[in-house]
Amino acid sequence: MVFAEVLRLSRLLIKGLQMELRVETSGRFDLPGAPPFVSVIIPAKDEEQNIEQTVRSILDSHYHNFEIVLTDDRSRDNTLDIMEALAREDTRIHVLVLGDLPHNWTGKTHALFKGAEQVSGDILVFSDADASWSRDVLSRSLEIFMSENLDMLSLLPGFTKRGFSEYVVHPHLALGISSFYPLTDVNDQAKSAALASGCFIMITKEYYLKVGTWERFRNEITEDVAMSKAVKTMGGKLKVLRAGNLVRTMPFKSVSAACSYWRRTLYGSLEKSVPKIIRLAVNYISLSFLCVLFVLSLLVLLCVGMVGSELALLAISTLTMGAVMIPFSIFLKGEQVNRLYGLAIPLGLVISAWIALSTVFTILSKKGIEWRGTVYK
Numbered sequence: 001m002v003f004a005e006v007l008r009l010s011r012l013l014i015k016g017l018q019m020e021l022r023v024e025t026s027g028r029f030d031l032p033g034a035p036p037f038v039s040v041i042i043p044a045k046d047e048e049q050n051i052e053q054t055v056r057s058i059l060d061s062h063y064h065n066f067e068i069v070l071t072d073d074r075s076r077d078n079t080l081d082i083m084e085a086l087a088r089e090d091t092r093i094h095v096l097v098l099g100d101l102p103h104n105w106t107g108k109t110h111a112l113f114k115g116a117e118q119v120s121g122d123i124l125v126f127s128d129a130d131a132s133w134s135r136d137v138l139s140r141s142l143e144i145f146m147s148e149n150l151d152m153l154s155l156l157p158g159f160t161k162r163g164f165s166e167y168v169v170h171p172h173l174a175l176g177i178s179s180f181y182p183l184t185d186v187n188d189q190a191k192s193a194a195l196a197s198g199c200f201i202m203i204t205k206e207y208y209l210k211v212g213t214w215e216r217f218r219n220e221i222t223e224d225v226a227m228s229k230a231v232k233t234m235g236g237k238l239k240v241l242r243a244g245n246l247v248r249t250m251p252f253k254s255v256s257a258a259c260s261y262w263r264r265t266l267y268g269s270l271e272k273s274v275p276k277i278i279r280l281a282v283n284y285i286s287l288s289f290l291c292v293l294f295v296l297s298l299l300v301l302l303c304v305g306m307v308g309s310e311l312a313l314l315a316i317s318t319l320t321m322g323a324v325m326i327p328f329s330i331f332l333k334g335e336q337v338n339r340l341y342g343l344a345i346p347l348g349l350v351i352s353a354w355i356a357l358s359t360v361f362t363i364l365s366k367k368g369i370e371w372r373g374t375v376y377k
Contacts, residue, residue: 036146038066038138039121039205043111044083044129045073050250051129052082058127059090063138071096071115073107079129094118105218108198112223113214124208126201130250132160137246141202144239151207151236154196154228155243159251165258166251168344172352173262176280177269186228186240195240195269196228200247203227207236221371222268259355264371266359277360284353291346 040058044051051070058068070093072080080097087093096118101107112126123145125138137155145153159166177195185193201224203211211230220226231238252258270276362369 035063035065036123036142037121038063038123038125038142039116039119040066040068040125040127041071041112041115041119042068042127042129043071043073043108043115044075044079045107045111046075046077046079047129048075048077048079048082051079052086054127054129054131054133055083055086055093057133058138059092060135061133061138062135063142066092066138067120068093069096069115069118070094071098071111073098073111074101106221106223109214109218109220109223113218116208116213119205122205124203124205126198126203128199128249131157131199132248134246137200137243140246141200144241145202148239149237150202150239151204152196152228152231152238153202154224154238154240155200155247156197156240157199157243157247157249158245160248161251163251165255168348169255169258169262169351170252172284172345172348173265173355176284176352176356177265179280180270180276183240183242186238189232189237192229192232194225194228194232194238196224196238197240198224199249200243201227203231207231210234211236220268221264221369225269255351259351259358260371262352262355263359263362264369266356267362267369272363274360274363277356277363281353281356281360284349284356288346288349288353291349 042051042054047054055068055070058066070083070087072083072095080095083093083095087095096115098111098114101110105113116124116126123142125141127133141153141155144150181193181195183195185191186195211227211234214223214227216230217223217226228238228240252261266277266280359369
């Protein structure tokens with residue numbers, strides 16, 4: 001049963017990964033019509049280490065017809081001072097300061113909502129305070145957005161740099177989510193699958209209002225995914241692409257931070273579905289066991305030889321390892337990661353299984369999940 005499930009998921013993942021679209025990194029930008037005025041909204045809470053780099057990367061864009069609305073969400077560090085200093089340098093920057101968080105709102109959705117109230121553009125782009133843009137990502141995104149007459153476009157970011165968490169832990173969880181929301185299905189208007197990244201969401205102001213603004217998703221811990229699902233449900237045209245190095249986010253500060261991020265992502269994007277998350281956990285555990293079995297079988301073969309059922313067991317574990325390694329290698333290649341990190345697959349699977357199981361326990365306990373100092377239920 002486990003072997004059949006591995007083969008089924010591998011087929012889906014390989015097909016999806018091979019067909020996934022990315023933002024083109026070369027060519028001309030031909031906007032079908034007059035360049036629109038774009039409003040970029042960035043919420044920030046205690047982001048003094050990142051906000052200046054993020055804003056300057058956007059200001060350096062080839063595309064110039066835009067404004068930036070920076071929303072300070074109750075920061076306790078120097079985030080607001082940095083924002084105001086940037087606004088004094090460039091008149092395209094506007095700063096909004098928020099007070100207390102209203103009941104039944106997450107901090108980020110409230111900051112996004114209030115920021116969007118201040119905009120002048122017909123096209124909105126929501127981003128994160130730790131995102132870094134390439135100079136041409138806005139032009140390229142607008143070309144895709146307008147030429148394909150999209151209602152919403154989201155770019156899945158890469159990392160500014162990578163460490164253990166980005167190489168070993170992140171790919172397994174990303175592939176796990178992909179098994180539920182392959183981009184080939186997300187970009188198919190006939191299918192209900194939907195996904196998005198808060199690092200880069202482009203949406204028309206008209207459709208933003210039509211979908212109910214961020215107020216509709218005010219208590220969603222994965223508000224980006226919730227909005228994409230609403231757009232798809234309402235018949236809107238959604239497209240999600242991998243941005244590669246065109247949009248990048250800061251790496252996880254630690255393995256613990258990576259685990260917290262993915263517990264929150266599974267909790268929200270899989271809609272607190274215990275069966276779905278248990279399914280992921282079982283897959284991770286089974287694959288961890290099969291990886292160990294493969295290594296042990298190989299050692300026994302080399303040392304004492306095998307016959308009959310032992311060879312059959314080695315053959316099954318070898319096929320399973322191939323079914324795991326192939327999509328994993330395709331994913332790593334697409335993320336420009338050294339494929340030698342494939343050797344760390346067993347460790348990544350064990351950590352992923354723990355993340356999935358701890359998420360299940362969190363859901364069953366009904367205590368809610370903590371994210372950046374706030375507990376969400």
